[in-house]
Amino acid sequence: MSRIRSELHPDFSQQGATLEARLAERPAAEADAPRESPPAGRTGSGSRVAAASAERAEHRRRTVAACLLVYLLAQANLGLAWDIRWHGAVGRDDFWTPPHLLIYSGVALAGLLCLAMVLQTSVRRWRGDPSLDEANTVTLFGVFHAPLGFAIAGFGLATLLFAAPFDNYWHELYGIDVALWAPFHLMGLIGGGTAGLGAIYASAAEARRARERGWARWRLLGYSGLDLLTLFAMSGLLSGLLTTAQPAAWQFPTLDLGPLRILTYPLLLALGVGLIGVAAVRLAGRPGTATLVVGLYVVRQVAIAAVVPLLIRTMVAQQGLEYRTPTAEPRFTLAVVVMVVVFLLPALAIDLGALLLGARGLARRRTAALLGAAMAVPLFAVAVGLVYYSMRHARAMGAPPEILIPSLPTASAVWLALPLALLLGALGGALGSGLGAILRQNER
Amino acid sequence: MKPHLTLARGLIAALALLALAAIAAPVPAAAHAERPATSVSVTAGPYPLVVALYADPPRAGADLPIVVSPGPGSRVGPRTARVVARPGLGVSATPTRATLAPDPDGPGSLAGAVRLTVTGPWLLEIAVDGPLGEAAAVVPVTAAAPGALPAWVGWLIGVGLPLGGLIWFVIWQQGYLRRLEAVTQP
Numbered sequence: 001m002s003r004i005r006s007e008l009h010p011d012f013s014q015q016g017a018t019l020e021a022r023l024a025e026r027p028a029a030e031a032d033a034p035r036e037s038p039p040a041g042r043t044g045s046g047s048r049v050a051a052a053s054a055e056r057a058e059h060r061r062r063t064v065a066a067c068l069l070v071y072l073l074a075q076a077n078l079g080l081a082w083d084i085r086w087h088g089a090v091g092r093d094d095f096w097t098p099p100h101l102l103i104y105s106g107v108a109l110a111g112l113l114c115l116a117m118v119l120q121t122s123v124r125r126w127r128g129d130p131s132l133d134e135a136n137t138v139t140l141f142g143v144f145h146a147p148l149g150f151a152i153a154g155f156g157l158a159t160l161l162f163a164a165p166f167d168n169y170w171h172e173l174y175g176i177d178v179a180l181w182a183p184f185h186l187m188g189l190i191g192g193g194t195a196g197l198g199a200i201y202a203s204a205a206e207a208r209r210a211r212e213r214g215w216a217r218w219r220l221l222g223y224s225g226l227d228l229l230t231l232f233a234m235s236g237l238l239s240g241l242l243t244t245a246q247p248a249a250w251q252f253p254t255l256d257l258g259p260l261r262i263l264t265y266p267l268l269l270a271l272g273v274g275l276i277g278v279a280a281v282r283l284a285g286r287p288g289t290a291t292l293v294v295g296l297y298v299v300r301q302v303a304i305a306a307v308v309p310l311l312i313r314t315m316v317a318q319q320g321l322e323y324r325t326p327t328a329e330p331r332f333t334l335a336v337v338v339m340v341v342v343f344l345l346p347a348l349a350i351d352l353g354a355l356l357l358g359a360r361g362l363a364r365r366r367t368a369a370l371l372g373a374a375m376a377v378p379l380f381a382v383a384v385g386l387v388y389y390s391m392r393h394a395r396a397m398g399a400p401p402e403i404l405i406p407s408l409p410t411a412s413a414v415w416l417a418l419p420l421a422l423l424l425g426a427l428g429g430a431l432g433s434g435l436g437a438i439l440r441q442n443e444r
Numbered sequence: 445m446k447p448h449l450t451l452a453r454g455l456i457a458a459l460a461l462l463a464l465a466a467i468a469a470p471v472p473a474a475a476h477a478e479r480p481a482t483s484v485s486v487t488a489g490p491y492p493l494v495v496a497l498y499a500d501p502p503r504a505g506a507d508l509p510i511v512v513s514p515g516p517g518s519r520v521g522p523r524t525a526r527v528v529a530r531p532g533l534g535v536s537a538t539p540t541r542a543t544l545a546p547d548p549d550g551p552g553s554l555a556g557a558v559r560l561t562v563t564g565p566w567l568l569e570i571a572v573d574g575p576l577g578e579a580a581a582v583v584p585v586t587a588a589a590p591g592a593l594p595a596w597v598g599w600l601i602g603v604g605l606p607l608g609g610l611i612w613f614v615i616w617q618q619g620y621l622r623r624l625e626a627v628t629q630p
Contacts, residue, residue, distance in 0.1 A: 152613075155609070159609075166601065169593065170598060173591045173592060173593060174591060182602075183595075183599045183601065183602025183603055184601075185602075186602055186603050186606075187601070187602040187603065187605075187606055190606040190607065190610065194606075194609075194610065401479075403479070404479050406549050407548060407549045431614070434617070434618065438617055438620065438624065441628065442620075442624070
C-alpha cells in the first residue's frame, strides 16, 4: 500500500503512459536519477507544487460533481417510490404524472451532469491538461475521456432515458401493466442501478484520493465525508435492488421450473444484500460498515414512507383526482418501518463475520463467498417472513385491485429455495469482495 | 487455476444454469397474475362452467391463458379439461390444443394456455371430463393482429441488452482488478 501511495503521488506531467508502465518505470527512474541542486531562481519543487495544486482542484471538481450526482439520483429514487405508490393508489392516465416529473427531472439533470463531466474532461485532455491522464480517466470509444464513475453513470442514465419512450409504447400496445417486472420497467431499473453504481465509483475514487493524500480532515465514526457519501450512494443502490426484487415478495412469489416451485424472493435478496454488504466492508476495511449502509437504507426508506403518502394526498387534492378504490388512499404505517429494519439482521451477520474473519480476510474470494452464504441464512428467514406477511396484507399495502394475489407458497417451495439462496449469497459475497476491492483502489 | 477463479466460475455457471432453466421452463399452469380480461359462462353438458380468458382481445401468435372453473350453483366440477382451438371461417390455420392442469391458485379450477396462431375468428372447444361424464362447450373468440413489438423482442431489448452490458462490465472490471492487485501484491 505504501508503494502505491508513493508511486501514485501525482506527477501528472507524464503523458500517454499506462498506469502499469508508469509504475514500472518510476522506481528505476527515481533510484537512478542523481540528486542535483535546483538551478538558481527556479526550483524543481515549483512544478510539483503546481501539479499538486492542479490535482487538488480536479479533486474538488469531481467531489462537487459526485455530491450532485448522488443527490439527483436520490431525488429520482424518491420519485420512483412515489410512482409505485401512485400507480397503486391513483393509476396511470398520463406519462407526465408528478412522480414521473420528479424521476425524469432528476435523471435528466444527472445525465447532463455526466455529459458535462465527459465533455469538459475530454476537452481538457485534448488540450494537454497535466492534471489528467490514464491514471485518473478512462477512454470512451477511443475519443472521449471521463472519470470512470461518471462514464458508468452516464451509460446507466442513457439506458433509463431510452427505456422511457419504449415503456410508453409498450403501454399503448398492451395496456397498463400492473407489474414492475415488465420489460421496459426492468430496463429502467437496470439503468438506474447502473447509474447508482457509477455514483459509487465516482465518490469512492475521490474518497481514495483524499485518503491517500491526507486531504480528509473531518471524520465521523472514523469515516471521512467522502466515505459517508460513498456509503450513502451504496444505500441507494441497495434500495434500487430491493425495489426491483419487491414483486417477488407478493406478486410473483415462486419460480416455476416444471413441477418444481421455488420461492424467489430469498434468492434475489441473497445476491443483492450479499453483494452490497460485503462490498461495503471490503471498501472501508472495517466491520460495521455493512450495518451502516443498511442503516442508511432504513433511514431513506422510512423518510420516503413518511413523505410519499403526503405527496400523493396533496397532489390528488390539488389536481382533483380520484383514488382507484376507497381504501387506496395511502398512509404511513409502522409495518413499513419493520419491513425495512429487519434487513439489519443480515447486515449484522456480515459485520460479525468480518469481525471474526478480519475485514482483510474478505480479500480472499472464497472467504467472502463463505461469508455471503452464512449471511444468507438469517436473510432467508427474513425473506420468508416478508413474503408471507406481504401476501397476507397486499391489499392493505396498496396492491391494485386488478392484481390477483397468488396463493401462499407451499413448504416445499420454501425449502427448495434454501440451498439456492446459500449459493446466491456466496456469489453475492464473492462479487462484493471484488467490487469493494476495486472501489478501495480505483482512482480513475 | 487460482482457487478464487474456480469458485467464481463455478458460481457463475450455476447461476447461468438456473437462469437457462427458468427461461426454458414451460409456462406454468397459473401464469396469470392479473384478474381475467373477460369471463364467459357456458354449460358443458351437466357442468356449468365459467371460462376466464386473460387477454381481450387475444393476440395471434401469443399464448392465451385460460382458466375453467365450476360455475355458480354447480355441485361438482370437472376433473380434467382439454381445449382445442379450431380456426373459424376464412382463417387458414391448423387447430391447436392444450391440456389444462389443476390451478394451484384456484381450487377446483383448471388452468392452461392455448395459442391462436392466425388473426381472425376462432372457436375454443372445451372438452371436460368428471364425475358426471364427458361433455364439451364452445367459446368463440377473435384473435387480433400481433403487437408491433412482440413480447419476446420487448424482453430482449428491455432486459437482455442491459444485462448483457452489465455482464460485460463485470468481466472488464475483473480484468481491471487483476491489474490493480498485480501492482499492490507483486
